[in-house]
Amino acid sequence: SVRRSNVAVLMLDAVQGPGEADKKLGSFIMEHDKGCVVAVNKWDLAAGTDEEEYREAVFRTMPFLSFCPVVFLSALTGLNMDGVIDAIDHTAMQTRASLPTGLLNRVLSDAQESVHPPSEGGRRLKIYYAVQTGVEPVRVRLYVNDPSLLTANYRSYLVRKIRDRFELMGAPVVLDAKPRTRGMAGNPGMPQGTKRAVRTGSRKKNT
Structure with a gap:
């Protein structure tokens, strides 16, 4: 059931x-x-x-x-x-909530500013942009440099930020990551100012 x-x-x-x-x-x-x-x-x-x-x-x-x-x-x-x-x-x-693409990307940009994306072997996760891909449950796709760099802890952190901002009480958020390819410039739904990954300073925390 x-x-x-x-x-x-x-x-x-x-x-x-x-x-x-x-x-x-x-x-x-x-x-x-x-x-x-x-x-x-x-x-x-x-x-x-x-x-x-x-x-x-x-x-x-x-x-x-x-x-x-x-x-x-x-x-x-x-x-x-x-x-x-x-x-x-x-x-x-x-x-069944609809997450505006521009606001969704701002939420994720702020999240990266607050807490560094994880890194491994000298390579840091870069999140280029995000789009909602479905409902029931809410599904969000991240386009990144390397999906293997997205750790479970950082995934949970991003989900919390999305849920808090959009007040998704009781609703799961499924987040997946895909590599951004060279031919994906000017992707639909990608707001201005999100073509490049957010740069974070060394003073920010790591997760």
């Missing part, structure tokens, strides 16, 4: 808290690039529990879901059932 869905709901027991089975299911949802809403059921039995503290505890246990909305409800009493539906609808909308 997760494979066929656009948005998956991870249902947690408010009293028991997230367990190993929940972590495995959450990982499965992320591996398949599905939108995700975390629904904490039986909230009526968790008297005196602070929502923000519980939310933080969930994210400590499952940090890979830290960008997902958390909704507290009771299926028995009907508490906040509308909130769950709203969260699902909003997340579904985010998985």
Whole structure:
């Protein structure tokens, strides 16, 4: 059912808290690039529990879901059932988000200015430009000098920057990298000022 869905709901027991089975299911949802809403059921039995503290505890246990909305409800009493539906609808909308190419490239340019792209063997990753290539999930393609230089950590960093700027709550972002060839000058969707890789100074941090 997760494979066929656009948005998956991870249902947690408010009293028991997230367990190993929940972590495995959450990982499965992320591996398949599905939108995700975390629904904490039986909230009526968790008297005196602070929502923000519980939310933080969930994210400590499952940090890979830290960008997902958390909704507290009771299926028995009907508490906040509308909130769950709203969260699902909003997340579904985010998985279909359109990212303006110019703004997307500015976000990535700023990200490179803040943190150096990784390097290996004296060669540093150069990101020339980016375009959105799909939705459900949101897909972004980077055109770079060498895709093998894009590390998992830096990929995650760029995804966080994209998600934060476009407020993609609960929506996965799939980022891939392709080499820019010599015959690709003046690529469609490439905004002015992004033909050359961003140069970063030695004072910036490395990832």
